[in-house]
Amino acid sequence: MNTIHLLSDGSWTIGEDEPDSILQIQAVTHSYLADAELEIGVFSNVKNPESLEDISLQLRWVDTANADEIYKVKGMIESNPEYLESIVAVADATAKFEIFELIPGVPDSELIEALQQSEAFNAYNGLQRSRAYVTWPDDAVPAFEADDLFNHITTMVDTPSYLVLPVTTNLELFVTMLRAAEKLDIPLDCELPGELTIEQAAQMAMQIEADSHQVQLIWSPNLCRPRDAKSVNGRKVPHYGIGQHIGDKLMRNVKKDAEGYAPIHRAVAWEDYAYSSKGMELRPGIVFDEQAIKLLAKSKVNVVRPIKFNSVKFVLSDVLTQKISENSALRLIPAAEIAMRTKSECIRILKRHMLKPMTEYIKEANKEIEKYLSGAATAGWLKPAEDLGGKPYEFKLTPDKEKPFERVRLYLARRPEGTTRSVIFDDDVLVK
Numbered sequence: 001m002n003t004i005h006l007l008s009d010g011s012w013t014i015g016e017d018e019p020d021s022i023l024q025i026q027a028v029t030h031s032y033l034a035d036a037e038l039e040i041g042v043f044s045n046v047k048n049p050e051s052l053e054d055i056s057l058q059l060r061w062v063d064t065a066n067a068d069e070i071y072k073v074k075g076m077i078e079s080n081p082e083y084l085e086s087i088v089a090v091a092d093a094t095a096k097f098e099i100f101e102l103i104p105g106v107p108d109s110e111l112i113e114a115l116q117q118s119e120a121f122n123a124y125n126g127l128q129r130s131r132a133y134v135t136w137p138d139d140a141v142p143a144f145e146a147d148d149l150f151n152h153i154t155t156m157v158d159t160p161s162y163l164v165l166p167v168t169t170n171l172e173l174f175v176t177m178l179r180a181a182e183k184l185d186i187p188l189d190c191e192l193p194g195e196l197t198i199e200q201a202a203q204m205a206m207q208i209e210a211d212s213h214q215v216q217l218i219w220s221p222n223l224c225r226p227r228d229a230k231s232v233n234g235r236k237v238p239h240y241g242i243g244q245h246i247g248d249k250l251m252r253n254v255k256k257d258a259e260g261y262a263p264i265h266r267a268v269a270w271e272d273y274a275y276s277s278k279g280m281e282l283r284p285g286i287v288f289d290e291q292a293i294k295l296l297a298k299s300k301v302n303v304v305r306p307i308k309f310n311s312v313k314f315v316l317s318d319v320l321t322q323k324i325s326e327n328s329a330l331r332l333i334p335a336a337e338i339a340m341r342t343k344s345e346c347i348r349i350l351k352r353h354m355l356k357p358m359t360e361y362i363k364e365a366n367k368e369i370e371k372y373l374s375g376a377a378t379a380g381w382l383k384p385a386e387d388l389g390g391k392p393y394e395f396k397l398t399p400d401k402e403k404p405f406e407r408v409r410l411y412l413a414r415r416p417e418g419t420t421r422s423v424i425f426d427d428d429v430l431v432k
Contacts, residue, residue: 001028001099002137004038004059008110010117012040012132022106022114025059027091028099029071032139035064040120040132041074047124052077052108055115057087061136071096077111079103146176153180162249165190166242168217174208181214185340187333188212191242192219192301197285198292202299210322213330213339217322218242219296220304221286222314224277232279239277241304245316248273261379264341265417267319267334274313275304282306300331319419329416338381338416345372346395346412358399362408366397373414385415 005013006023018024041058049055058074073094075087079102083089091100104111115121120132153163163181168174168190181188192201201219208217220241225234245268253262266272282288288305296303300320306312319333329335346369353365373393376382382392393414400407 001026003027004040004134006111006114006118008106008114010114010119010121012118012120012134014038014134014137022104023077023111024101024103024105026099026101026103027059027097029061029096029139030098031096032141033061033070033136034138036070036136036138037062037064038134038136040118040134041128041130042115042118042121043128044116044122044124049112049116052104052111055112059087073100077102077104077115144170144172146172149173149176150180150183153177154183159184160186161253162186162246163188164242164246166240168192168204168208171208178210178212178215182212185344186214187216187337187340188214189216189218189242189246191240192217194220194222194238194240194283196221198288198295201301202295205299205301205322208322211324213321213323213328213336215322216320216333217301218245218304218316219301221283222280222304223283224281225279229278236279236281238283239275239280239304241275241316244275244277245273257379259375259379261375261381263380264337265334265380267332267419269302269316269319269333271307271309271313271315274315277314280306280314302333319421329418332419332421334419335416338376339414342373342376342381342414342416343412346410350408350410358405358408362397362399365408369395369397369410376414380417382414383417388413388415 002014003016004025004027005015005018005021007013007018007020008022039060039062041060043056043058044054045056046054053076055077056074057077058072060072061070062068063070071094073087073091075090076083076085078086079088080086081088081092088100088102091097118132120130122128122130153160163177163186165174165177165188174190177188192204196204196219205217218241220239222239223236224239225232226237249268252266252268253264256262282305297318297320300322302316302318302320304314305317306314307317320331321333321336323330323336325331330339349368349372350365353361356364373382373395377392384390384392388394395410395412397408397410400409
């Protein structure tokens with residue numbers, strides 16, 4: 001636990017025990033911090049402070065690598081969290097701290113005197129710029145526990161719709177996330193490191209050997225200007241594509257029709273979802289010739305690259321999952337998501353009617369599943385299939401033969417909409 005100490009001479013320090021401490025602030029964040037600095041500001045709210053209610057304390061955690069603000073709390077020096085203007089109440093309201101306690105060690109008059117001596121003290125009519133700075137000790141990160149992560153994700157009452165792995169370099173972490181995605185039957189979107197070569201990206205995808213329609217691999221071998229760049233001529237940084245991709249996917253999902261169906265049969269790729277980062281360009285040495293494109297398609301890596309439309313745009317140029325198959329619909333991200341979404345919703349319907357009388361259960365669940373799948377077909381998710389007699393779906397809910405009094409069995413077949421990703425052009429020019 002990191003404890004912030006105010007000493008009698010007005011100086012600040014951080015440590016476990018400090019015999020000369022006259023004010024202790026115990027602060028434990030939910031996140032693990034490293035390379036951080038604590039900025040302390042003390043502000044007098046009146047000309048001559050006579051009680052701690054006349055003084056405010058501001059604590060601001062800053063990332064020393066780029067000066068970004070991590071956390072900031074400001075409030076009265078009051079240990080009672082029921083006093084809403086106290087810094088303890090403010091810290092609790094942020095939900096960023098596991099522990100935040102303020103413990104005075106001397107009478108208020110001595111504490112006020114020490115605060116006024118501090119370099120962080122700002123008088124009532126001052127410029128309010130005085131601060132004290134203390135290096136925040138790096139938190140020790142516990143060892144990775146695969147089962148803990150798996151259990152945390154899969155036992156959530158409100159389960160996620162997507163899982164995202166921004167950097168796919170830790171195989172144990174990837175396997176754990178894949179287990180969770182398969183358990184919940186939801187997509188897992190992963191990004192390969194942008195600094196790889198084309199051959200390395202393809203090899204890495206093949207070595208992962210996911211063979212799962214839940215998994216999508218994105219690779220962005222591009223550079224762009226930093227988000228906060230001050231000049232168009234500044235140094236460019238690696239571009240990461242997974243963030244905007246997930247954002248675009250969520251924005252697509254809110255565009256529901258009148259029946260509440262999102263257009264998940266439309267891929268979040270190509271021209272409609274071009275990347276908006278400024279000054280994007282391919283990394284030097286990256287050349288997408290025909291051989292490279294075929295290699296990446298074979299390894300099922302979806303690449304962010306420039307394509308010429310009316311103008312040049314950087315887009316996600318493919319929609320393949322990691323499913324190993326020549327012609328399965330589950331090779332395609334939209335079709336795979338439709339398959340997962342329809343299965344999950346049918347499970348939710350079955351769960352919603354649980355513990356009803358058997359006859360009523362089958363009647364009500366049948367009715368609701370039929371309504372849901374019919375709406376999915378109308379929304380464009382499902383299409384007629386020859387194997388289903390020209391119907392887009394077929395299901396059957398019946399009592400289980402082994403336990404007919406307490407268990408039912410659902411058979412569900414459906415044909416998801418596909419996505420066009422290649423064209424055969426038979427060209428013929430008549431010369432006579």
